[in-house]
Amino acid sequence: DSGVTQTPKHLITATGQRVTLRCSPRSGDLSVYWYQQSLDQGLQFLIQYYNGEERAKGNILERFSAQQFPDLHSELNLSSLELGDSALYFCASSKTSLDEQFFGPGTRLTVL
Amino acid sequence: GENVEQHPSTLSVQEGDSAVIKCTYSDSASNYFPWYKQELGKGPQLIIDIRSNVGEKKDQRIAVTLNKTAKHFSLHITETQPEDSAVYFCAARGNTGFQKLVFGTGTRLLVSP
Numbered sequence: 289d290s291g292v293t294q295t296p297k298h299l300i301t302a303t304g305q306r307v308t309l310r311c312s313p314r315s316g317d318l319s320v321y322w323y324q325q326s327l328d329q330g331l332q333f334l335i336q337y338y339n340g341e342e343r344a345k346g347n348i349l350e351r352f353s354a355q356q357f358p359d360l361h362s363e364l365n366l367s368s369l370e371l372g373d374s375a376l377y378f379c380a381s382s383k384t385s386l387d388e389q390f391f392g393p394g395t396r397l398t399v400l
Numbered sequence: 401g402e403n404v405e406q407h408p409s410t411l412s413v414q415e416g417d418s419a420v421i422k423c424t425y426s427d428s429a430s431n432y433f434p435w436y437k438q439e440l441g442k443g444p445q446l447i448i449d450i451r452s453n454v455g456e457k458k459d460q461r462i463a464v465t466l467n468k469t470a471k472h473f474s475l476h477i478t479e480t481q482p483e484d485s486a487v488y489f490c491a492a493r494g495n496t497g498f499q500k501l502v503f504g505t506g507t508r509l510l511v512s513p
Contacts, residue, residue, distance in 0.1 A: 290443065321501075331444065331489065331503040343498040378443055385498045388434065391443035 291315065292381050292392035300398045306367040309395045313360055313381030319343075320362040321389060322354055325376040337362055338385060369399045402427040404492050406504025414512055419480050421507045423490035424472040430492040433466060433473045434501070438487045447488075448475070480511045 291314035301307055313320050322334040324347075333346035337356035348354075351369075356362045366373060376396050380389040403426040413419050425433075431452035436444035450457045450464045450473065457464050461480075466473040477484055490504040 290445070292443075330505045333500045333502070336498060336500065338498070344500050346500055386432070388446055388449060389501060390446060391436070393443045 290390040290392065292379060292390055294377075294379050294392040294395050296395060297393065298396050298398075300400065301369060302400055303369055303371060305369050305399075306365065307369065307397065309364040309366070309377050309379075309397075311362045311364070311379030311381075311392060313362070313379075314390055317381035317383050317390075318360065319382045319385055319387075320356055320360070321380040321382075322348075322362070322364050323378040323380065323391075325378060325394075327375070331378065334364070336385070343385065366397070371399050373397065374399045402430060402492055402494070402502040404490060404502050404504040406490050406507060408507060409505065410508045410510070412510045412512065413480050415480060415482060417480055417511075419477045419484070419509055419511075421475045421488055421490070421509070422472060423474070423492075423504050424470075425492040425502075426471070427492070427494065428468075428471065429494045432493045433464070434491050434493075435462075435464060435475050436489045436491070436503075438489065438506075440486075444489060477509075480509075482511050482513055485509055485511045 293312045318339045323331045334348040336344040354364045376394045378394045380391045382389045406423045434449035438444045463476040487506045491501045
């Protein structure tokens, strides 16, 4: 158990819908990262937050957005969902941007 | 930007054999190289990492070597066991500012009893 929690574990929804994925970092970690892992794909970095502020962006679509709250938990919002958005979404956390990243168990999103 | 290549994509070994997974990176400024193990249905688990000020690091049956001149690093697993079967990812990251981790495409390791 890495100490990073993610909810929900599974999410099934329809095209065009909007969903919110939630992540709680390890105690003491200020930085949160979101990754997407599609079938047979590696881990694609989406976005990073540090102590409430966006710090780095990767291959994140405009339909996707995220935020980190004062209690340091983070949410990833996915809107206008498409079939191709079906994937595993992982959250990771670290103390600072230069420390080790620890991953949560992921949310499996299925868009029908 | 950084690009990480990982080989092989699949690796099958017999229990007790050694396994080696290799990665190359493109950005000479990268200086942090972690390895993650991902079991089916789980999130990636950090198993070992190395920073560019050392050439080798060991932790029981696992070791990582780094060749900064050639820009490649490798994961070595000795005395493999069936529970080592998983997908292994290498990654690379710079050490200034807010640098993202760039992952390799993964190696599926199968250890047969």
